[in-house]
Amino acid sequence: MGSHPREHVTVGIVGGGIAGLALARMLELSGISYFLWEAYREFAPHTGASVGLMPNGLRILDQLGMIDEFNEYNVKRGEWEHRDGNGNLRTSHNPGAIFEEKLGYGGIFMERQRVLQILFESIEDKTRLHSSKRVVSVVQTDREAVIVSEDGSKLGCDFVAGADGVRSVIRREIEKATLATKGPESRFDARYACVYGISNPVSGIEPGRSFTVYRPDVSLLIFCGHSGDIYWFMTHDLKRTIAFEKREKFSEHDIEKLYAQVADKIVTDGVIFASIFENRRAAVMTALEEGIADQFVSGRLFVLGDSAHKMVPQAAMGANQALESATAFVNILRPFLSQKTSPSSNPYFTQSEVELCLKQYDLQRRARVTEAFRRANLTCRAHLKIGPAGEEYWANLPKMMTPVAISKLLESFSRGEVLENWSMGSTNMAVCTGFGEAKECISKL
Known part of the structure; x- marks a missing residue:
């Protein structure tokens, strides 16, 4: 692509992290045209960071055909000890073993670099992935959104997915367009x-x-x-x-x-x-910046992952909610695209069609990510013994493995997004009636 390409794709993805690469693979498997532009020179850099993959995220990765690669890093979950600063043991429990038994997936902790590598390697057509493409702006018209790279490259898209991290250029463009008033949770302080x-x-x-x-x-x-x-x-x-x-x-x-x-x-x-x-x-x-964007969408632009909902790591939900957001968008997009298969239909998405898709995406994701965001923040404050809520959390730790407490966790995982009408996936996908019947799981406790 030179400085004046007229290539047009359904989805232009900005950012090649977990959210961007997972979305790319979903679109590829769905036969939906896209390009992904990543600002850095490589797609799986060694940063020294780790990622916790929980049942809701692992189920999606299973649907994408990658569970065997991730299970190489799976280990049998042992006890989780909770102590105070004096070494006193408050409680010890093993939630991961219950998740594995009831949902078919426990939890995997591994290097972020390897997660990115697995996602990158899963994509068959690497010509769709472009590194060293730092997006500096987006121009929206009635017909398309054009993303503009620092090197002058341009790409026309029906949708622009901002998966470009907490300092997202796409979120900045949305804020400019919507003149959003920033509340405490949307400051990303x-x-x-x-x-x-x-x-x-x-x-x-x-x-x-x-x-x-x-x-x-x-x-x-x-x-x-x-x-x-x-x-x-x-x-x-x-x-x-x-x-x-x-x-x-x-x-x-x-x-x-x-x-x-x-x-x-x-x-x-x-x-x-x-x-x-x-x-x-x-x-x-x-x-640790934290925030939930006031607006996830504007025109043909939307954000996902840390661009939309940046969380502290204590609940291990950042990557998993990024996977859920990518899944939600694809679930909404695929039925719209199926209506454009006839020769007489307009292959491009009109402005009204795009806005209808993205409005649904915003409505579908906001409550879910807000819940995860606030739970992560509470857990962080509890670990630091901040305020009455932190003390209450510490006091209630021995109750974390009661049937009621475990049922709430299982129910939360079971409400996670899953790729709909999807044929790929391992035998784990059949556990607990496809993982979605939370009540059936809970009744077996």
Whole structure:
């Protein structure tokens, strides 16, 4: 594509992260034309970050034919210990084992780079994927939306999917067009920071085990995955707000200062955090922007993933809700596209058709992602023992494995998006009546 291409696709995807690549694969399998433009030079960079894939996300990946690749990183879930900063064990439980039994999927923790690699490799026609294409603007007309790259390339689209992260160019274009009034949840400010770490195996921590250390100022969240690799989060209460417009960078010195506060904290019997930190192979500190966009759509533009709903990592819902949003859009788009198969029909989507699709997308996703966003925020505050809600969470921890509590989690996963009228998927898709009959799952507790 040169500086004046007149190529026109149904969907132009901006951003090649989890949301963008998953959407690309869904469109490819659906026979829907698209191009994906990624700003960076590679699609699966090594960033030192990890991802938690939960039953709602794994089910979608199963439908895309990738479950075997992800199951290579699956381990039998063990006990999850919850301790305070003095090493006192509040409770220990194993929700992952119940999820696996009732839903056919538990939870997988793995490097984000490998998740991206699997998604990228799944796409058969790589000519649809373009790196080093940094989008700088979008021009909307009555007939199409034209995305414009920094190198002058242009692409006409019926729909533009903004999967370009928390600093989304597409969300910025939507905000400009809608003149949205920003409330607290749509500011994408940061009140917490996090050190994302990956460590080599440590004696005393077996694959499948999980740990949370609840304490003010700096909390710990730790998962032991495939081959004993340890994925950990050192979360810091900033006690101030970093405005979204201010991009604050953190140094190794900042990481060491936080580490000093938790180095001697007990993770499990016989293991302190120093054993994990000193065995690290990656550690990166970043501000945790949080937000839900006031507007997910405008004209032919829509946002998904972190562009639309950026969450703190404590509920492991960011990537999973990104997968759900991509699924919701494809479910809405496919029936509209099937009406355009006759020779006499207009192959392009009219403005009114696009707006009808995207209005439905917004209505379908907003309540669901808001629920996940607020649950993640509550869990983060609980880990940091902030306020009465945090204390209540700590007090109620022993009740987390009661039938009522587990049924709520199963019901929430079961309400997740699933690709409709879809033939691909493993035998897990049949578990619990296709995963969607939450009441049947709950009745078996």
